[in-house]
Amino acid sequence: MSSTVPDTERAAREARWAESLRGHGRRVTRQRLAVLEAVEHAPHAVAEDVVDAVRAELPDITVQSVYVVLSDLTESGLLRRIEVPQSPARYETRVADNHHHAVCSSCGRIEDVDCAVGHAPCLTPSDTHGMTIQVADVLYQGICADCRTAAQAAD
């Protein structure tokens, strides 16, 4: 009982996750709840981060099981998978809106960026060679404030 965070908040979140899982025809398991909690608390986490976080609660969970759960939750729409170059896949619980991501090419940190227009696809490409576009994912690349400051200090 050393936690300063009330268990009631967590219980409430888990109840919402449970409802969401059932709504997608999925069973409610401790593994799924723990993975959802982990990703909720560490947005853009990679699978390994999720394993570490989940093991605080379920010490014997295997890496493979976490991959299965992550894939299933992504397929059912409770998680979104983000693919960034030079990095394993990342996950987030923010799935309702079509937002984008900015990655720092120096340190790799990732920030959410709101969609330029607000709905998906938020961009209308010119000539798509007959393809019907459903989604436009934008990946901004640049330098974050910290890395810029560090680079200027080095001059």
Next chain:
Amino acid sequence: MSSTVPDTERAAREARWAESLRGHGRRVTRQRLAVLEAVEHAPHAVAEDVVDAVRAELPDITVQSVYVVLSDLTESGLLRRIEVPQSPARYETRVADNHHHAVCSSCGRIEDVDCAVGHAPCLTPSDTHGMTIQVADVLYQGICADCRTAAQAAD
């Protein structure tokens, strides 16, 4: 001498590649020229495709060497690497403009899409949390004309 394509054209292209390589402080090797030719003739090719194409000319080249050459050419800016979900990295020689890509979620085919505005970054995100944006890569996902026709025929 069964080729119907004049060797002079190829020689001219290779001379341009050679000049470009030297301009980037790189030595001109048969491996690099063959990789550049392969990617030029098969845009969006994956490493394995490049190995196959290059081996028509240099039968003993190893997969690892092709990876080294591809990485080096990408770093020096002669090639651009494209990362598409569910696919190994792809390469193209079109590096001068900031264009984007559309991938068919059914068959995986990739098409070039001109930049919405014409210069990089071609999109101005709203709030970047202090990050200075340099490039905006857009990945459109949708259904290509062929797959749409096939799906309709199946109804």
Next chain:
DNA sequence: ACACAATTATGAGTAATTCATAATAAGGTG
């Protein structure tokens, strides 16, 4: 509490790529 399908665990396997080190070759120099 039971049954049965959904889910997770276990152990192995794979694809794509990287790494360390040795051999080779490009290109400037004498």
Next chain:
DNA sequence: CACCTTATTATGAATTACTCATAATTGTGT
């Protein structure tokens, strides 16, 4: 032109990030 230096490529092994097949377990409706 032969030589030397360093860049480049070859070789063999290793690694990362996942995936797969199958067995054990656990939710959930009845």
